[in-house]
Amino acid sequence: MTSSTTTTTTTATTRKLYGKDLSEYDDMDMDQLLAQLSPEEIDILAKEVDPDDNLLPPSQRCSYTCEKDPTGPLNRKKLIEHINKQALETPDKPELKPYVPGVVRGKKWVPPENIQQKEIEEQIAIDLGDEYETALSTATQEEIIDLAAILGFHSMMNQDQYHASLLNKGQPIGLGWDGITKASQPKLFPADPPNATDPDRTIQQVKDDDSSLIDLNWNNIKNISDEKFEQLFNALTMSTHLETLSLANTGMTDRLALKLADTLERNNTLRVINVESNFISPAVIVRLVKSLLATKSIEEFRATNQRSQVLGNKIEMEITGLIEQNPTILRLGLHLEYNDARHRIAAHLQRNLDRNVLILDAYAAFFCLLNLNDLRNNETLR
Template sequence: MTTPAKLYGKDLSEYDEVDVDELLAKLSPEEIKILAKEVDPDDSFLPPSQRCNYDCEKEATGPLNRKQLIDHINKQAIEAPDEPELKPYVPGTIRGKKVVGASPPPLKEQEASEQITIDLGDEYEQALTDATQEEIIDLAAILGFHSMMNQDQYHASLLNKGQPLGLGWDGITKASKQKIYPQEPPNTTDIDATIKQVQQDDPKLVDLNWNNIKNISEEKFDSLFEGIENNTHLETLSLTNVGLTDRSAQKLADALEKNSTLRVVNVETNFISPTGIVQV
């Protein structure tokens, strides 16, 4: 058990209810000045101006001339003589105490300090014991141990010297090339024509896709959502990356409350806040 910390014979918990302001009010200006000097310079909770409280009682001799002060300091440093060494340097002599006859540590202690035993368990020990050299190389590369190789081993691994094809740096640890996918063709859907189809409840329009169409005005969205309210054939509505905002999302939410046929609505990658997403 640890002994609780005490201050002036009392436990620190007894000082929790002490009114510090009341104690400071009882101090005289001289006592406050003395207390201000007793500051812990390592207390990070105090500002530096208080941790380095410089108090000079001498009166100023005049305005500060920084250049003159630096020149004076440099002059004093150049003119001040070096302190002579207590013991002059003599080439070939050994200074200090030389330890003679120090015995090396016992052999058992050397072996214990040089060997580190890691218990991996019987399953991992058996797997590493039965692993081939190629599998050990791949495992070392996966774990990032290739940084421990010397220069010859590193270049040998790069050139796969002594390794069958498909192992080493060309094995499972080698990064696959990036697959380049063709860009999606631009969306050529006619906005005005599809809005009319939605408003006229065209039975042929079941899937409406406006994905990636730029610069759609708020009026176009309002017209579309007004038509969705009474539409009975539209089942899928895709509005990905079309610049939807919370205002348009609110209009869409109102339209969905009145529509009974829409099953899928996609509004990904838009300017909709989490609150607007919940409404939709």
Template sequence: MADDGEEFEFEYTKVTKTTRTINQRRLSQRQESEDKAPEPKFRTLYGRDPKEFENVDVEKLLGQLTADELAQLSEEVDPDDNLLPPSQRCKDQTSKSATGPLNRKQLLTFLTKFAQEQEDWPELKPFQSGVKRGKIFEPKEQETTNSSDEKIILDLDDGTEEALDDASEADLVDLAGILGLHSMLNQDQFHNSILNKGQRLGTDKFESIVKAPVPRKLPFEPDNITDPEATAKQVIANDPNLTELNWNNIKFVPRETFKKMFAGLKQNTHLKTLHLSNTGLTDGPAEVLVEALKENTTLRTISLESNYLSGPMLRTLIQALLVQQRVLEFRACNQRPIVMGNRIEMEIAKAVEQNKTLLRLGLCFDVPCARQKVTDHIQNNNDNIRLKRIGSYEG
């Protein structure tokens, strides 16, 4: 089959009754090879020169054929010739009439029964139980050398050799740890050697077994006893003693309490740190926080981790920081919608690039471009503060 319009020639060679070999060659290559190759002895087709068939009228010849001859000729058509219609390339050779619609179950039953009734192919050697055929695999013999017989020759000074002869096994374990021979020591022996703690009794041997240390039982952290209603009233009243508000891990905080506290942030001038991690905060009360961030000028740290804020709400909160640009740290990881999306993350990165005061941002980005932009800009903000501090020292 030729897609570039070049001519091809097919040479048919009958191998068996049911198989046929098709050798495809380009006419241009054939002509070149014929020019170089010697003239063949037999150059005839059915006893005639092939050039005589070039001007034969094919339509006239087809008109002289009978129906049986045309049917036989159609079976000889090359199925890979894309110049023929599919009806001629894939001719239906079924002579039986249809017995009805396709019944898949009945067809599978017939094929299974037909396969079981077929005789097995004759084998050259009949199967015999317990008889191994072919060459049996035999692994190559490997030369085994006794490692204990090998001697290691070290060029040591006289004093060093005498010290090693008189050293105990505990001293040798310490020496192996100092030299960094990890494969000869376990973890406890190596750390005791590096920290110069001395080997414990029973572990000063090279064949000692490492045992996992028993973990210490730490007490559970106490529950957060902060009263949300009382502290919300302090925020609304602008209490000067309240500079840090921690509602972390307080479950079932009412939505109205969130809204009242966020509304009080608009006029609050003393609160600097706001922790609201794992409090069940959603987008509804967070809309009031967006308006508060646009007016508050004292907040420096905001933590909203492990809540139920959506990607668009996180984007809106970070964009709200651009109005005053006073917040230094904003954390909002581990929200319920894990994936924010490419568009949301790029918009957050664009908002962060416009913020000149943000020094730390706690968000997980899936888009590498957004993550790189945020990292570079926050690094630039930290570098600017460092340069100002150095300049003030020099002045």
């Protein structure tokens, strides 16, 4: 019977620090080593070690130790004055080499030699045709410069050529760069005439439900009293012919806008409302948009450029929810900051437009059928 013995050898990685083996220090007692140190040696050791412990106060982590006794509470003003005084009284460190005017201290910088790159000439043959070649061969230098500026080749100039072109060096006044980039005089147009609409007369027409008054435009009329606005809004509740109401830049406030919202809830003929460039707050704009749901007859509503340029996320989301409930609104004039509100409103307005197209097609088909039935009845009677 043969027996075999297996020997297992374990090799450990030797730990070293600065070339010394650290395994001989494994059995040493740290407390015993620290007890052999003097207080001065412990202080030196403490300055070399920074305990990475956030729970320790900064006074124990910092190696700086102040031997002075505290003189009192912190006075920032006196501390800054003391620091400035010490800075003024402390003499500057002497320079290793004193400054002498005209003498360069240290190594003087010498720019490298300019290495001229060899220009590679490459000939490109371009057939422009006889007409263009004749025109270019007979063109003057001024005409070629003007042509280069028109075609955008002036960006290929170097810096010297660019500034020479700006100053028109060697060129007559009015030609070259100056002649191409010279701004044209703005064309003056006459100012728009003031709005000649008479508020009192139009208010009376709305009260009388005048069938000829379909579009009421009070845009840019100043100094309209609140009483006239209230008379107009009260008359609109009984109007059956007015379809467009424009009140842009009339100084309308929140109080008047709330009365307009109450009027819109009781009017079934208005199709377009414009209250741009007034002093309506975002909350009242929400109230106006909400009033459009009462009759669902308004197709266009505009209220941009108000007292507050930014509506805010909450207001925009409320307006978006109200617009999505309105099946008749086709155009909305409001500045929306957030993409979500803009995309949702745009998608809903597009659906309303598509629905109107389908309804018109259905009506057209219905009337065609009626006409066909009438024709058949007439032929049967004959």
